[in-house]
Amino acid sequence: SINSDWGTGIYPYQFGINYDWAPLPQELTGYLFTERGLYRSGEEVHLKAIVREKREGKWEIPEAKDFWVFINNSRNEEILKKKVNFSSYGSSSLSFVLQKDAPSGYYRIEVSPFENEEERRKHSESNFQGSFRVEDFRSANFEVKLNIDKQDYIFKDSLKATIEGIYLFGAMMSGEEVSWKIRLNPTHFSPPGHKEYFFGPGWWEEDDKSQLIESGEGKLDPKGRFNLEKSLDEVDFKGSAKLLLEAVVTDLTRQSIATRTTATVHRGEYYIGIEPSTTFAQESQEVKIKIITVKEEGEIVPGKELELRILKREWYSEKEEMPGERWRWINKKEDKEKASYQMISGSEPLSCSFSPESAGLYLVEVKGEDSRGNKILSGCSFYVSGKEYGFWEKREDDTIELVADADNYHPGDTARVLVKSPYQKARALVTLEREGIIESWVEEMKGTAQTLEIPIKEEYIPNVFLSVILLKGMVSEQDASEKEDIEKSSFKIGYTELSVDPAQKRLDVEVIPDKKEYSPQDKVKIAIKVRNSAGKAVSSEVSVAVVDMGVLNLIGYKTPDAFDTFYSRRPLSVETSETRFYVIEETDLNEKGISPGGDGGMAKFAGMPIREKLVPTAYWNPSLEVGPEGGEISFELPDNLTTFRVMVTALTKDSLFGSGEEKLIVKKPLLLKSALPGFARMGDSFEAGVVVYNYTGEEGEIKLSAKAEGISLKGEKEGKVFLRDGESREVRFLFEANEIGEAKFLFEAMMGEYSDGIALNLAVDLPRQTESVALFGDSLEDEEEEILIPEDIYPDIGG
DSSP: OEEOTTSOEEOGGGGTOOBOSSOOOOOEEEEEEESSSEEOTTOEEEEEEEEEEEETTEEEOOSOOEEEEEEEOTTSOEEEEEEEEOOTTSEEEEEEEOOTTOOOEEEEEEEESOOSHHHHHHTGGGOEEEEEEEOOOOOOOEEEEEEESOSEEETTOEEEEEEEEEETTSOBOOSOEEEEEEEEEEOOOOOTTOTTOEESSOTTSOOOOOEEEEEEEEEOOTTSEEEEEEEOOOOSOSSOEEEEEEEEEEOTTOOEEEEEEEEEEESSSSEEEEEESOSEEETTOOEEEEEEEEOTTSOBOOOOEEEEEEEEEEEEEEEEEETTTEEEEEEEEEEEEEEEEEEEOOSSOEEEEEOOOSSEEEEEEEEEEOTTOOEEEEEEEEEEESSSOOOOOOOSSSBOOEEESOSOBOTTOEEEEEEEOSOSEEEEEEEEESSSEEEEEEEEEESSEEEEEEEOOGGGTTEEEEEEEEEEOOOOTTTSOTTSOOOSOEEEEEEEEEEBOOGGGEEEEEEEESOSEEOTTOEEEEEEEEEOTTSOBOOEEEEEEEEEHHHHTTTTOOOOOSHHHHHSOOOBOOOBOOGGGOOOOOOOOOSOOOOOOOOGGGGGGTTOOOBOOOOSEEEEEEEEEEBTTBEEEEEEOOSOOSEEEEEEEEEOTTSOEEEEEEEEEEOOSEEEEEEOOSOEETTOEEEEEEEEEEOSSSOEEEEEEEEEESSEEESOSEEEEEEOTTOEEEEEEEEEOOSSEEEEEEEEEEETTEEEEEEEEEEEEOOOOOOOOOOOOOOSSOOOOOOOOOSSOOTTOOO
16 A cells, blocks of 8 residues: 555555455465365364465475364364374375264364464464364255256347256155246346457446346146246346346255256347457547447347447546635546447448547447347447546546556466556656565656556466556646646556466366266266366376265355465555555264164064165265376265265366366165154154155055154054155154153165165253352452252253
């Protein structure tokens, strides 16, 4: 920032740039993740850490290999402290088991080269953090998909959409409740194949506003679908819109899952494209303007009637006297028409020429209308530099605007930046900055609209900040221009951010399973290939996690990728001084189940395989080295009937990062899913059980049985239900909780040659009422107060 000792001045937010208000020498940066982000108490947590050290603006593997890992629970109590060693790839991992009584909430992970807390606080720039959650939750049983008839619409089209409910074991839902809503949000769209053209309303137009179009409710049909149709009538949008369709499905176990999809709603049947020969012209330089009309896919469509106007935006500034002999600038803008044309588009671009007579900002506006009556608008602008005085907006402070000729650059490009100067002549200190000053030089600026050319280098990835400080001495009356103030020496400062595409630092990771669908306890083989941005296979280290999507979807967990941590835009960390400024709920599913056994009428279920290994994480490998030839993993699936996501996170020694993922569906023809409550209290009587799903391809009678330990099973221990193919139904049994602890349930189902069995657990607690007692008084002498502790207290509650 540029400021005085009193904390006043010009700050980076005035230029719309990100700024680190407490710039520190950020020597180390790290990326931390756990394999799924969400856990129950008593479960194992797998952690991976990646660290890099910044040297001359580049990420390198640190020379130090030993770091400390600290984990605090939601009560800020330290639950783990461990020294770890980082590999030659700059990564490390550890696993630990949460306590059975671990409190719920967010857990904080910190990695530091320092063991001592005082040193960690003193060198906070060398630490990095992560987090995970501990909650009671019920894994999702299904997912919701939205299918729309097309991805591109035009205003006044009709939207047709299908909402699908799909169980994670691969079957369709039926009869479940659905709710939905449609919203339109403003967006920008450019047809492909015309990179040099500007499409859509100009930047100076008022922004379109988000609008809710419609909402409703319904039920899934027997094929697991809900169909809806909606006319996309014209709304008050100048440009195109992004359609957002959201849907929520609630299943028999009263679990709700939401999803969304998007599509583009185009402003009209065609787009108007404008291509000026330059966006930075000189006075009297001819600017050629090309006009095309194209469909959304980029195909040129001729014969459209258009109106083109060229306007010059000028600012008129006056000083207004305020109380206390103070002054302020009053700015008014005026757009003056300089040229207009009526034209009909052709199969080739139309072209017209315009020669600006003076420096300033010029606006180009083209209007049309399609056969549906949709009004179509496009606009662009160009700056004209020269020695004449430019009518820029005068500001109350000493800031100036810098305008770059592109939003994003690649190494090897040259950025052209217009400097909106209020001075006819000034000396400029030009710097490129980020964590520090990268380069600096001095230029003589002539005129109020001069451009700077900045070669873009690889070390500028992912962004760099350009600063221009204009310095002007006193201007004598005879040297001053007609529009320039005669005053004491002064300065102006401007900043702009130049974004540099970091794509060459990204890895492409391919995950190839040996098949798409599996059964419980199947053997899985997965091939992994890692390539750089040029498509060349590279050596890398990868972590592999295979996790139940029913857990991942609860928190919207994304496949971990360190790329954004190391190559996202960095803040400005340079301060400039100028002295002139002073003048979720489910039961635990243990690996130990209940012996199926068999007695009396349940002998027919004896020997049936029971699904008891129901675990969220099917596989975890924190550090697998993959060579240019690729790598492979293999493992055995647990008993979950679900969709697992295979998540691969990759890194190289030269700090390239990326990720890849794939899905594995685990299913059975006849299956059971839990419909137990999240918990029970001693003395409760309740009905609960399972949902039975029939995907055998046949209809028939399904026989069910129930067993329980640690809880009383009242009434019938067997049941029957008739299901057609594709149907599901909840089957309940009567239970009574008579003791504290963990109740165990065993449910079995059979239909001919098809069967399934599932073992489940449920916590039974004792309802307890706590009481707090407070005494108060006063005394001038020492006193003692005796506290008598009752004998019949609950040992796990106190204060």
